[in-house]
Amino acid sequence: MADLNVNIGGLSLKNPVMTASGTFGYGLEYADFVDLSQIGGIIVKGTTLEPRQGNPYPRMAETPHGMLNCVGLQNKGVDYFCEHIYPTIKDIDTNMIVNVSGSSPESYAECAAHVDALDKIPAIELNISCPNVKQGGMAFGVTAQGAAQVVKAVRKAYNKTLIVKLSPNVTDICEIARAVEAEGADSVSLINTLMGMSIDAERRRRTLSIGTGGLSGPAVKPVALRMVYQVARAVKIPVIGLGGISNATDALEFLLAGASAIQIGTMNFVDPAVTVKVAQGINEYLDRHGFKSVDDIVGIVD
């Protein structure tokens, strides 16, 4: 058995497989199907300072090998999370990580500060890249300056591991990655969803309530892989790769490209037990090729 343990900016994961925000609820929704303690980390739903109702229905459309969503960060706010949800998830034996969103650097920082006070949340993932909210969200993630501004504010308010999730809807993702690294991010995760659209030809109307949505699932994998490869070479901090991962081979491609860990999102809908299967598959691969640890293969493809 190879050593599956990986370290992400001070955060130790028992294996490199995590779940992507917005696709795995708070973990509990999947407890009938997977032993949650066998997952390296669970990134919970996007959380904001104030409660948000999200966008109107319809919020999803299936597309070839993928899906579009415009959920729009529906959540009950960070106070509700701390009081009502945190107590139900704090004893899950894995890294429970909160995905934090906001509409201004101050609201990001304040939300992060609330989460900082929670003992059993060892890290946050800053979502500066959600394409489905009008204000803030991706607006920060699409310029190096905006991204830096948010990370700077949050870094002051948050002391544990800070992961920053990057948007692929930019001209040069490496520039953004370098900007957040410079402001003290411990790690970057990528990619969030790609902006897309779908039209219902029969009914001659937009399929999603707000017209556009974020594309995820296997369809985005080659784009995500390319970006992970580039960013891993642009920054020194560990990179978490995601986008379309559906099996161990996909996950290994991201590790070989330079990701120190990976996340699985949309494919949890297809196979709720996919995470543990991917972790097992990575282990088998390492054994079969005689590698002693995950770290031995990270970024070895040039």
Added chain:
Amino acid sequence: MKKYILDLRVVSNEHPRAGYALLKLTNPDGPMPEIAPGQFVQLAVSDSPSTMLRRPISVHHVDYDSNQLWLLIHMIGEGTNKLGNLRPGDTVNTIVPLGKGFSLASGSVAKPLLVGGGVGIAPLLYFGAKLKEQGVEPTFLLGARSKDDLMQLDEFEKVGRVFLTTEDGSVGEKGFVTQHSIWNQETFTSVHCCGPKPMMVAVAKVAKGKGVECEVSLENMMACGLGACLCCVEDTQQGNVCVCKEGPVFNINELKWLI
């Protein structure tokens, strides 16, 4: 209720009428899990680029004696067509059971009316059978365009009284379910409805007018079916809630329908 991912095996797959499939599945690896009436399953449709996500389908009936789960499927797109063409012996990967179902009326005064239209009749059979098991006789009111559009009538008749409406009057009373004379002839203690949304809205109006509790079963588009992705929300008195987890069955008082 504990949820399972099972490889169910197709026992039979008949087409009671063109475009509809009655899919009977069995669990080769053990008993059929406990399922409440009104709950649904998520079926994987094997390899096709446009059916990556599972398809939600209501539980039509469960026969624990023969270890069978019945589904009634309207074949309207690629996924439902593939499911409708499965052959005996084929395997369907199924997540079961999901959601919250109908409230089981109980007690000697209970007199529930189960109203269905189109493929919406599906969950009512199992619901009716469960009511009967508890000593409550269900009354079914099923609507269709024409005589040939009605399905599974013999099964419904085994479980309770059946009243019909057809738009062309070819069987039962002519018109819509809301126009049937039974509404005025008898008094029901609750109404439970599944069908196209305009029909459910009309039934909800009638029930509300009579001051009778009414439940409806929604069919919002779903991705996970587990309450994790927040794609399937309905705008309710409590804000946006997941139909897959808090529903698909809702009391009409919880909804914001204009009735």
